[in-house]
Amino acid sequence: MRGDKATIDHAGFIPNNPLPLTTSMTKGSASSDAVPAADIETNFKPTDLRGILKYIPRFRNQIFVISLDGAVIADDNLANLLLDIAVLRSLMIKVVLVHGISAQLTELAETRNVVISNSDGTGVTDGPTLDLAVRASSRVSHLILEGLTQSGLKCAITNAVRALPIGVIKGEDRQFTGKVDRIDKDTLQHLFAADIVPIIQPIGFAPDGSTLRINSDLLAVKVAAELGATKVIYLSQREGLNIDGVFRRDIAVEELATVLEKSPETINDDVRSKAEHAVSGAKSGIPRVHLIDGRIYDGLLNEVFSSDGVGTLIYGNDYQQIRSATRSDTRFVHSLIRSAIEREELLHRDLSAIEDDIESFFVFEIDENIVACISLHVYPDRPETAEIGSLCVMPFHHRRGIGRKMVEFATLQAKAKGATQLVALSTQSTTFFSRSCGFALADETDLPSSRRSQAQSNGRNAKVLVKSLD
Numbered sequence: 001m002r003g004d005k006a007t008i009d010h011a012g013f014i015p016n017n018p019l020p021l022t023t024s025m026t027k028g029s030a031s032s033d034a035v036p037a038a039d040i041e042t043n044f045k046p047t048d049l050r051g052i053l054k055y056i057p058r059f060r061n062q063i064f065v066i067s068l069d070g071a072v073i074a075d076d077n078l079a080n081l082l083l084d085i086a087v088l089r090s091l092m093i094k095v096v097l098v099h100g101i102s103a104q105l106t107e108l109a110e111t112r113n114v115v116i117s118n119s120d121g122t123g124v125t126d127g128p129t130l131d132l133a134v135r136a137s138s139r140v141s142h143l144i145l146e147g148l149t150q151s152g153l154k155c156a157i158t159n160a161v162r163a164l165p166i167g168v169i170k171g172e173d174r175q176f177t178g179k180v181d182r183i184d185k186d187t188l189q190h191l192f193a194a195d196i197v198p199i200i201q202p203i204g205f206a207p208d209g210s211t212l213r214i215n216s217d218l219l220a221v222k223v224a225a226e227l228g229a230t231k232v233i234y235l236s237q238r239e240g241l242n243i244d245g246v247f248r249r250d251i252a253v254e255e256l257a258t259v260l261e262k263s264p265e266t267i268n269d270d271v272r273s274k275a276e277h278a279v280s281g282a283k284s285g286i287p288r289v290h291l292i293d294g295r296i297y298d299g300l301l302n303e304v305f306s307s308d309g310v311g312t313l314i315y316g317n318d319y320q321q322i323r324s325a326t327r328s329d330t331r332f333v334h335s336l337i338r339s340a341i342e343r344e345e346l347l348h349r350d351l352s353a354i355e356d357d358i359e360s361f362f363v364f365e366i367d368e369n370i371v372a373c374i375s376l377h378v379y380p381d382r383p384e385t386a387e388i389g390s391l392c393v394m395p396f397h398h399r400r401g402i403g404r405k406m407v408e409f410a411t412l413q414a415k416a417k418g419a420t421q422l423v424a425l426s427t428q429s430t431t432f433f434s435r436s437c438g439f440a441l442a443d444e445t446d447l448p449s450s451r452r453s454q455a456q457s458n459g460r461n462a463k464v465l466v467k468s469l470d
């Protein structure tokens with residue numbers, strides 16, 4: 001669901017004077033080993049534009065903190081990335097850029113034959129390392145300024161990060177390594193108001209004006225938490241999160257926190273620090289953290305504007321993604337369940353029937369996209385019994401626990417309404433209800449008489465399943 005750069009430009013999304021296509025339209029780089037270089041063909045379709053348009057009211061004025069690893073800044077894809085950031089700005093999304101410098105610092109140290117004490121701002125930063133870090137940082141910021149200027153965006157490097165020395169940890173003096181003391185929110189808000197993209201270096205200033213090196217992963221979540229950002233997007237050289245060698249497209253923060261606590265070694269070590277910061281960020285109220293490969297052409301926009309994305313989405317609390325449906329969700333709910341209706345998995349319901357009943361629906365969203373729904377009705381003639389229906393999970397998201405979570409959530413809602421028994425009618429998913437959700441096969445006679453005659457007359461011959469809520 002992405003358009004190529006030129007065509008979006010034709011549609012008028014990009015501010016004047018977009019970045020010229022001097023870099024290749026390929027992904028991969030000299031330093032790349034994870035992603036094979038491959039030409040990416042993108043053909044923009046009108047449906048892509050419609051797909052993006054629906055996000056405009058949702059994302060307008062939200063804040064995204066985009067954190068770019070130094071290695072991503074050194075990659076050929078940087079020009080495309082900065083152009084994607086211009087697209088986000090043109091959709092009225094407020095963007096803050098935080099950048100790393102590890103790759104540049106290491107390179108500078110090699111060129112100058114200096115032994116550095118640490119490259120990523122987590123260990124000891126001695127005097128010579130700090131000196132090189134400041135140089136690497138101004139070079140990286142300058143590259144970003146250049147790119148954003150070519151994209152017609154106003155931007156500014158700030159001193160909005162006040163830092164304090166980390167001090168001595170386990171007997172080791174971390175010297176010029178800093179932690180975030182305070183983020184100057186006012187300055188950043190002023191920049192937003194003036195339509196300026198703030199660029200934040202991994203360098204902070206202590207109250208006495210001295211300079212300290214800060215890890216950029218940490219900085220990104222601190223800035224996001226302070227600003228009440230909706231997303232932190234980490235762009236690195238890795239596709240996202242692998243746990244035990246299995247790539248995860250999305251993961252609840254609670255699950256990630258458990259893995260980090262009990263078996264951190266199962267997470268690929270090059271994103272473990274980002275995973276840790278994602279968990280602490282979620283605890284401070286950031287709803288979503290994305291880990292994506294910054295070298296993928298179109299990757300950033302794909303991650304933001306498609307439900308599947310290209311990387312890993314780490315999302316906040318379990319039921320946070322479930323909400324009551326509203327009238328404006330009718331079309332999405334209808335298109336979600338339409339194919340299940342065609343396969344006779346669900347009872348036929350047309351658009352107007354769904355619209356009339358939309359208040360009985362709950363929907364599950366991943367990154368603003370509805371991927372599952374369920375309805376709940378309390379029988380008017382038997383208020384101690386409620387029925388769940390129209391349970392449907394988008395096939396791409398099957399077998400990730402969403403169906404069960406929807407049933408659990410509906411169960412809580414039914415209990416809250418005073419029901420002591422939950423009913424489900426199913427033609428093809430009886431095992432799901434019985435094995436995975438604690439329902440037992442029952443008999444039509446367990447239904448209230450009005451519901452029984454309705455079930456008998458529709459010819460579906462659905463099985464009746466019942467669960468006690470006591």
Ligand SMILES: CC(C)(COP(=O)(O)OP(=O)(O)OC[C@H]1O[C@@H](n2cnc3c(N)ncnc32)[C@H](O)[C@@H]1OP(=O)(O)O)[C@@H](O)C(=O)NCCC(=O)NCCS
Nearest residue numbers: 340345391392393398399400401402403404429431432436
């Ligand atoms: C049935 C449906 C809602 C399951 O959603 P889901 O998100 O894939 O299910 P979950 O990931 O929560 O699965 C939980 C468990 O149920 C099992 N399961 C999932 N779908 C199943 C099915 N159709 N039959 C039997 N078991 C199933 C899973 O393997 C998993 O078991 P595990 O915990 O042992 O690993 C989904 O397949 C769907 O939308 N089907 C089409 C519509 C439909 O039939 N709706 C139900 C009628 S109201």
